[in-house]
Amino acid sequence: MEWSQFSLGIVFILIAFVLPVIGLYKMFQKAGIPAWLALIPVLNTWHILRLTRRPKWWMAAQLIPFLGYIFTIGIYLEFVRSFGKTKFYQQAITAVAPFVYFIYIGFNRKDQYKAPSRMIPVQGPRKLIREWVDAAAFAVVAATIIRTFFxxxxxxxxxxxxxxxxxxxxxxxxxxxxxxxxxxxxxxxxxxxxxxxxxxxxxxxxxxxxxxxxxxxxxxxxxxxxxxxxxxxxxxxxxxxxxxxxxxxxxxxxxxxxxxxxxxxxxxxxxxxxxxxxxxxxxxDRVEIRDGALYVNGTKGNTFPHQRIDYKIQVQSGFYLSPDYTEDNHILYKGTDAAGNMVLEMEQETAAAIAELPKVTAISVFTEPRGYIDGSGRATFPQHSDRYPWNQDNYGPLTIPAKGMTIDLNAATLALYERAIRTYEKNRFEVRDGRYYLNGKPATQYTFKMNYxxxxxxxxxxxxxxxxxxxxxxxxxxxxxxxxxxxxxxxxxxxxxxxxxxxxxxxxxxxxxxxxxxx
Structure with missing residues (x-):
């Protein structure tokens, strides 16, 4: 079953935000504060820090990219410690799966909240340092697992x-x-x-x-x-x-x-x-771009409502777009073409609205003509203009390699696929006396090992x-x-x-x- 992007987002929100609240609701009850506070994001974190007597600035630290993972898990670790969960495996479970462990603590009758003043005192500075190191290590491990695999x-x-x-x-x-x-x-x-x-x-x-x-x-x-x-x-x-x-x-x-x-x-x-x-x-797939339009396997590709495109605008004398209008409609002025027409970058819906304005006589997509080669050095792949005189608006066709696909080895195919053969698939490729050698052996064809x-x-x-x-x-x-x-x-x-x-x-x-x- 394929999952949509939105479905994956909902699953993540459920795991990261909703499930912990179920356990927090009962844990707040045990701590003697209104349980409904657990249901309100940010406010529930504020009360966790208050209950554990930890700095409130930890909340702001949660917004720091990457470090935010560590601070969030650190807050969770401090909270379960206030319920007596200080053993190695208990801290490890909290770091890796807090959404599960909160529910266990909340609904387990034997686990009760212990205010910091009633918690078992730390025995010496070494133990304190070790506990902080353990907590930080668990947080880093948990954040790394989440970042690597999920x-x-x-x-x-x-x-x-x-x-x-x-x-x-x-x-x-x-x-x-x-x-x-x-x-x-x-x-x-x-x-x-x-x-x-x-x-x-x-x-x-x-x-x-x-x-x-x-x-x-x-x-x-x-x-x-x-x-x-x-x-x-x-x-x-x-x-x-x-x-x-x-x-x-x-x-x-x-x-x-x-x-x-x-x-x-x-x-x-x-x-x-x-x-x-x-x-x-x-x-x-066989991809091609014709006058700025994408074609895949001979069929015109999709366009998207907010996709930005360059348009050339033919206008009568006196035409004017105010700065407020261009800013509100996200219009970017790109200069003029060879005929002196205004070139604007904007979304398709905006272009349709511009076409209806007074003194606009014509509007069309602005593209680089077929055969045009950008002299700025912004050369298109495979950077072989003699054999493949392509540009960003008129490109291809070319076939994307697929695992198991076999090609003949010649000058035309090597211009397109040599980097894939040599660099991405880690083959030793040589040309000697007009013949091709793969990993020391003569070859006339190549079969790809990966999808592209x-x-x-x-x-x-x-x-x-x-x-x-x-x-x-x-x-x-x-x-x-x-x-x-x-x-x-x-x-x-x-x-x-x-x-x-x-x-x-x-x-x-x-x-x-x-x-x-x-x-």
């Missing part, structure tokens, strides 16, 4: 998915939707991705590497899912801009200039930067995606975007954003399933 937070850093997902949308990403990927780089600092906070530097060592394995999931990647994945080209990265395409920088600046400018990093698969895009092509996917951003003219760096191997898939738990306007992680001029929390997006945000 669900992880992710922040939209840029506008490539505008306006479906907005810059500074905070998402939960389901690892179980496609099956959790087991760690491939196991020796790492918990709860951080690839860079240490504050001090910088690598958060892992690649001296120990495990092969790719994935647990069974609730479903498989489906066409048009919004997916978080490790971006394939990030096996080599630049320290001054770790999310940028190193290979594009080398093409534009030259290898020597790039290496002289910044430190060069190498990264294993699961420590590459995370990207979020829409999966528009599945293994074995084609990812594209909804904001097609502002997205670094598969059109520029190619296929996403299955071992790079992290999880499925589930729901937004926080969203606010302001600058993104990548700097000032033209899409987030209004500051403040976007209340209408909080706790919305990703599926609902696409309607």
């Amino acid at each position: 669900i992880e937070g992710y922040t939209i850093p840029s506008g490539s998915m505008e306006g479906t997902l907005l810059t500074n949308d905070y998402l939960f990403v389901s690892k179980s939707a496609y099956g959790a990927r087991l760690p491939m780089t196991p020796v790492a600092v918990p709860l951080v991705h690839n860079t240490l906070p504050i001090t910088g530097g690598r958060s892992y060592t690649d001296l120990v590497q495990w092969d790719y394995h994935r647990l069974p999931g609730l479903g498989k990647v489906k066409r048009y899912d919004i997916v978080v994945f490790n971006v394939p080209h990030n096996d080599t990265a630049m320290a001054d801009a770790p999310g940028r395409d190193y290979y594009a920088a080398v093409r534009n600046e030259g290898r020597e200039a790039v290496w002289a400018r910044t430190k060069i990093l190498t990264r294993p698969v699961d420590k590459k930067e995370n990207f979020i895009k829409r999966c528009v092509g599945l293994p074995g 996917y084609w990812m594209m951003g909804d904001n097609r003219h502002n997205s670094e995606d598969s059109r520029f760096w190619g296929f996403v191997p299955e071992d790079h898939i992290v999880g499925k975007a589930s729901f937004v738990w926080l969203s606010y306007g302001g600058d993104g992680e990548d700097g000032p954003s033209p899409y987030t001029t209004k500051k403040g929390i976007r209340w209408e997006r909080l706790f919305r399933g990703v599926g609902a945000l696409q309607q």
